[in-house]
Amino acid sequence: MGARPLDGIRVLDFTHVLAGPFGTRILGDLGADVVKVATAERAMGAGADPNEPYYIAWNRSKRSLALNMETDGGRSIGLELCARADVVIENFSPGVLDRWGLSEPVLRGANPGVIVVSMSGMGVGGPWSNFVTFAPTIHALSGLTALTGVPGRDDIGIGFSYNDHAAGMHAAVAVLAALEARRREGVGQRVEVAQFETGVSFLGPTLLDLVVNGGKAEASGNRLPYDVAAPHGCYPCLPLPDAEGGEEEHWVAIAVMSDAQWRSLREVMGEPAWARAPAYETAAGRVAAMETIDRAVSVWTAAQAAVDVMERCQAAGVPAGVVQTGIDLTRRDPQLRASGYFTTAEGEHPAVGVQPVDRLPLHFSATPIEGYPRTRMLGEDTTAVLLDWLGMAADEVAAKEADGTLG
Amino acid sequence: MSNDAGPVGALDGVRVLDLTDERAIYGAKLLADLGAAVLRPEPPGGDPLRRRGPFAGGAAGGESLWYAHFGSSRGGLTLDSESDKDVATLRALACAADVVLDNGRLEACGLDAESLVGERAGLVVVRSSSFGREGPWRDYLAPDLVASALGGICATTGDVDTPPLKLFGELAFLLSGTYVAIGALAALRHARETGEGQIVDAAVHEAIPSALEQVLMYAWYWELVGPAEAPVLPRQGSLHWTTLYEVLQAQGGGVMVTPTPDMEAQLAWLVGEGFAEELLDPKWEDPELRMEYARRMMEAMRAWVPTREVQGLFTEAQERHAPYGRVLPPELLLENPQLAARGWWQSYRVGGEAVQGPGGPYRLEGTPWRVRAEAPSVEAGADPVAEGPKDLAGVLSAIGWTD
Known part of the structure; x- marks a missing residue:
């Protein structure tokens, strides 16, 4: 395997479920030696079963070390590993690492260069500090649920755990920035990714509008809340046959961003009489008649395949795209196929065999990411990690496995 | 920038030339608010993104609050891509930078990343686009809604009685922008270690599917995963x-x-x-x-x-x-006890007034995240050398890139 951008960086990873593991997956893809610590406590928790697709998806490009943090010996090894890590990262509720004797001051004493990343829901301090959160909780509290939906409804929200992914990605940014600061200043630091704050920050312009203008944002469906563009929506198309002999609904998104694009769309639609209304010549006029226009565009799209609408629109310079499902992305999308976005992990996974992989969406010219080690079983790399990081001999590891230290 | 006297950020001293559009400007913001010296050249007449709402005062023509947020912590300079002299200045700025973030403006000016990286040892150029530089869709247009549809967001957002939905605001391009920052900093780290620069290519269309939680998992493993009975869940x-x-x-x-x-x-x-x-x-x-x-x-x-x-x-x-x-609707966040207790809100300047605005997505204890300066405005200070010749030394001095 060739050089990768984070070669030589060691990450001790106490994260679980999605937000933390997604962040450390990125660091692992980039070449860091990410050692995921499977503690007895966490092996029982959500998303912790290495045979489950959910765990498999977020934990490639890492090694797995089993450590029983309920034992003195386990905690002692934990501290030794922290002393040799560049990054220690966790997404527990506040206080768990402290209970294991791995508080930030202890780690700092053992390793002044260590970057300690905490990814709790609310951060340390404040009246909500001990709140328990998952991504749907954060979406609700941060305004993302109220604003993603159709007018008059605040109960739709985002259809997947967006904020978990985003928090993990921001943890990766923060780690990389802290590594640059350490290069310059010689010391590590504490990093906190409070997932609630991360989610609220995503509303930036909306919050400024609220403060400056008293503007109260509301869910606006597929309309742009602050800019004038129409038609701008998702429209039904001919269904596709599915594998079971039924039908799979299919939609196309069309986003007319200028008057010139409207004229092009009109041409693509065959210059229908309804579209010739003078009021529709301007974006403001089209926005005023949005519902009428949407209904008419839907009649036009409904008789066509989504991919045909997309291709005809794009050929005319009108932004349009198939509303792609996971099956579209993985089996039909010619662009992702051409870029080799989907590949398979190195090695067979004991539970699922071939492990499909979506590549890190970054293409480095000098340090390409050429392979993705498969997700490891719990503790599969314990012996190798303890040798690499601590110089521990195999018989010593075996003894610690026998006495329960390595859980 | 150089006249900012606050605490030093994690990326202090890192020079970034920001040529991004809406698809990656968030990546530049991440680097800027972490303390990098980020220069964002604007075309004559100002950055088109300054025309994005919401606006101070509520109506188009007021100061763009969108830009106050996404254009934070940067220095500005007017550069005309039609002017040979300005293109030469742009090229010199790229070679003086550690990182260039680009959405196609280099090529539009007749510059190419390969020769820049060849010329300036250790330079990192992150090129981002909607679909990448090759492939059948490479020239497709994909503003937020279309990018979200093709990327898989819309099919899994919405209800049985609604169309597929985009996410509010800029959430799709926040993903691509964040990857741009990751790519830039990872490549910068490699350059720090080895002296070797490189080009990093990033596509919105690859960024979004990486962050869809269950969607790819169902496509690959639905028979193993309950409770769905098909590889695609309905909205x-x-x-x-x-x-x-x-x-x-x-x-x-x-x-x-x-x-x-x-x-x-x-x-x-x-x-x-x-x-x-x-x-x-x-x-x-x-x-x-x-x-x-x-x-x-x-x-x-x-x-x-x-x-x-x-x-x-x-x-x-x-x-x-x-x-x-x-x-919670956003208006209740203004009074939120957790955000207040943790001192999350930051001070922004809008129309010359200090206002409370959004804090950061993370906290770096030793090198704090913060909004460093007023977003540059075309009228006042976007071109610090407007009255003088755009000689490189003058520009570098004006933007604080001098050693």
């Missing part, structure tokens, strides 16, 4: 793919409820309020019945939640360590 509003999280209407507003992670504790709470007593039957301990047990628990919660007042329910749930979340 189902707030109901999570596990069917264990849902926004329900309490008295006075919506609240996201879930019986996880401790179903027995949730059951005890329900039973205490006169619901779901049938689930106390020992037969539900059978692992084979766990899915049905969870389904009935959710049914009981749908009957119970409307009997409760929203804030009291939310507060009591969290006291019981149940991860409920009240559906």
Whole structure:
């Protein structure tokens, strides 16, 4: 395997479920030696079963070390590993690492260069500090649920755990920035990714509008809340046959961003009489008649395949795209196929065999990411990690496995 | 920038030339608010993104609040891509930078990343685009809605009685922008270690599918994953793919409820309020019945939640360590006790006035995140050398890139 951008960086990873593991997956893809610590406590928790697709998806490009943090010996090894890590990262509720004797001051004493990343829901301090959160909780509290939906409804929200992914990605940014600061200043630091704050920050312009203008944002469906563009929506198309002999609904998104694009769309639609209304010549006029226009565009799209609408629109310079499902992305999308976005992990996974992989969406010219080690079983790399990081001999590891230290 | 006297950020001294558009400007913002010296050249007449709403005063023509947020912490300079002299200045700036973030403006000016990286050892150029530089869709146009549709967001957002939906605001391009920052900093680290620069290519269309939680998992493994019976889940509003999280209407507003992670504790709470007593039957301990047990628990919660007042329910749930979340409209965030207690809000300047604005997505204790300066405005200070020749030394001095 060739050089990768984070070669030589060691990450001790106490994260679980999605937000933390997604962040450390990125660091692992980039070449860091990410050692995921499977503690007895966490092996029982959500998303912790290495045979489950959910765990498999977020934990490639890492090694797995089993450590029983309920034992003195386990905690002692934990501290030794922290002393040799560049990054220690966790997404527990506040206080768990402290209970294991791995508080930030202890780690700092053992390793002044260590970057300690905490990814709790609310951060340390404040009246909500001990709140328990998952991504749907954060979406609700941060305004993302109220604003993603159709007018008059605040109960739709985002259809997947967006904020978990985003928090993990921001943890990766923060780690990389802290590594640059350490290069310059010689010391590590504490990093906190409070997932609630991360989610609220995503509303930036909306919050400024609220403060400056008293503007109260509301869910606006597929309309742009602050800019004038129409038609701008998702429209039904001919269904596709599915594998079971039924039908799979299919939609196309069309986003007319200028008057010139409207004229092009009109041409693509065959210059229908309804579209010739003078009021529709301007974006403001089209926005005023949005519902009428949407209904008419839907009649036009409904008789066509989504991919045909997309291709005809794009050929005319009108932004349009198939509303792609996971099956579209993985089996039909010619662009992702051409870029080799989907590949398979190195090695067979004991539970699922071939492990499909979506590549890190970054293409480095000098340090390409050429392979993705498969997700490891719990503790599969314990012996190798303890040798690499601590110089521990195999018989010593075996003894610690026998006495329960390595859980 | 150079005249900013606040605490030093993590990326202090890192020089970034920001040539991004809406698809990657968030990546430049991330680097800028972390302390990098980021220069964002604008065309004559100003950056088109300054025309993005919302606007101060509410109407187009006021200062763009969109730009105040996404254009934070940067220095500005007017450069005309039609002027040979300005293109030469742009080229010199690129070669003086550590990192160039580009959405096609280099090529539009007749510059190419390969020769820049060849000329200036250690330079990192991140080129981002909607679809990448090759492939059948490479020239497709994809503003937020179209990028979200093709990327897989819309098919999994919305309800059975709504069309597929985009996400509010800029959430799709926040993903691509964040990857741009990751690519830039990872390549910078490699350059610091080895002296070797490189080009990093990033596409919105690859960024989005990486962050869809269950979507690819179902496409690959749906037979192994409950409770779906097909590789594509229908749109189902707030109901999570596990069917264990849902926004329900309490008295006075919506609240996201879930019986996880401790179903027995949730059951005890329900039973205490006169619901779901049938689930106390020992037969539900059978692992084979766990899915049905969870389904009935959710049914009981749908009957119970409307009997409760929203804030009291939310507060009591969290006291019981149940991860409920009240559906908060943004206006309630202004008074939020957690954000206030942690001093999250930051000071921005809009129209010359200091206002409270959004804080950061993370905190770096030793090198604080912060908005460093007023977003540059075309009228005042976007061109620090407007009166003089655009000689490189003058430009570098004006933007603080001198050693």
